[in-house]
Amino acid sequence: MADTKTGETTAKHYLELSGVASFYGKIQALNGISLFVDQGEIVTLIGSNGAGKSTTLKSISGLVTPKTGSIHFEGKEITQNPAHINAALGIAQVPEGRRIFPRLTVRENLRIGAFLEKNKKVITERMERVFSFFPRLKERLDQQGGTMSGGEQQMLAMGRALMMKPKLLMLDEPSMGLAPIIVEQIFDIIQQMNQEGMTILLVEQNAFQALQIANRGYVIQTGDIVLEGPCQDLLSNQQVRSAYLA
Numbered sequence: 272m273a274d275t276k277t278g279e280t281t282a283k284h285y286l287e288l289s290g291v292a293s294f295y296g297k298i299q300a301l302n303g304i305s306l307f308v309d310q311g312e313i314v315t316l317i318g319s320n321g322a323g324k325s326t327t328l329k330s331i332s333g334l335v336t337p338k339t340g341s342i343h344f345e346g347k348e349i350t351q352n353p354a355h356i357n358a359a360l361g362i363a364q365v366p367e368g369r370r371i372f373p374r375l376t377v378r379e380n381l382r383i384g385a386f387l388e389k390n391k392k393v394i395t396e397r398m399e400r401v402f403s404f405f406p407r408l409k410e411r412l413d414q415q416g417g418t419m420s421g422g423e424q425q426m427l428a429m430g431r432a433l434m435m436k437p438k439l440l441m442l443d444e445p446s447m448g449l450a451p452i453i454v455e456q457i458f459d460i461i462q463q464m465n466q467e468g469m470t471i472l473l474v475e476q477n478a479f480q481a482l483q484i485a486n487r488g489y490v491i492q493t494g495d496i497v498l499e500g501p502c503q504d505l506l507s508n509q510q511v512r513s514a515y516l517a
């Protein structure tokens with residue numbers, strides 16, 4: 272939010288996007304979106320193919336630099352920060368399609384997540400925490416990432432992000448391509464992580480499931496936020512029901 276008297280930007284929320292416009296060359300993907308996430312919340316961003324969900328997450332993590340607008344995290348402006356700076360500030364993104372390293376083992380994939388941490392004891396503690404959420408990963412430490420099932424690869428991608436000990440975890444379509452029972456497990460774990468204090472921004476095309484576990488939601492359509500509110504309201508909204516819950 273811009274302060275008209277001083278010209279300085281201020282932010283009231285843990286994560287706050289104000290009028291963010293992002294481009295790929297000449298293609299405008301975000302038309303000036305505003306949204307916020309408070310500490311301890313699960314917020315979901317839903318929308319169909321090409322709406323701008325991934326671009327929103329990339330703009331926050333620093334993989335895409337917004338052309339206009341501002342992004343604040345914990346009161347600090349991070350709009351122009353490169354991704355490695357935002358990672359160090361505690362923003363982790365689990366990318367669409369997992370993007371684990373297929374030829375590296377589960378252990379190696381997890382260690383890459385802790386690349387900023389040099390202390391071996393701390394790394395071991397973080398791994399134990401990852402195993403508390405995903406016991407399967409502990410059983411498969413020496414397996415190559417690429418030979419894991421889709422659900423296991425999603426767990427590995429989430430585990431890798433947890434190895435950063437993030438403050439804000441952003442998940443880009445974690446349910447994509449997974450069987451309903453696995454989706455349920457993944458969503459249960461997202462809720463557990465949240466109960467342990469992690470703030471979560473969840474991007475989903477699977478609107479029904481996402482609205483079940485989140486506190487608040489935003490609907491994005493061709494680069495604009497068109498609806499927002501508590502998830503109960505969105506679940507009963509006629510527009511949402513016909514477009515995303517059919």
Ligand SMILES: Nc1ncnc2c1ncn2[C@@H]1O[C@H](COP(=O)(O)OP(=O)(O)OP(=O)(O)O)[C@@H](O)[C@H]1O
Pocket residue numbers: 295298299300318319320321322323324325326327367476
């Ligand atoms: N690297 C890129 N170069 C050019 N255009 C891009 C690039 N990435 C995304 N876009 C365009 O930006 C718009 C938003 O894409 P984005 O990936 O953010 O959508 P999305 O909501 O994540 O879609 P999906 O559900 O399919 O993942 C789309 O029109 C897309 O074609």
Ligand SMILES: [Mg+2]
Pocket residue numbers: 324325326367443
């Ligand atoms: Mg996407």
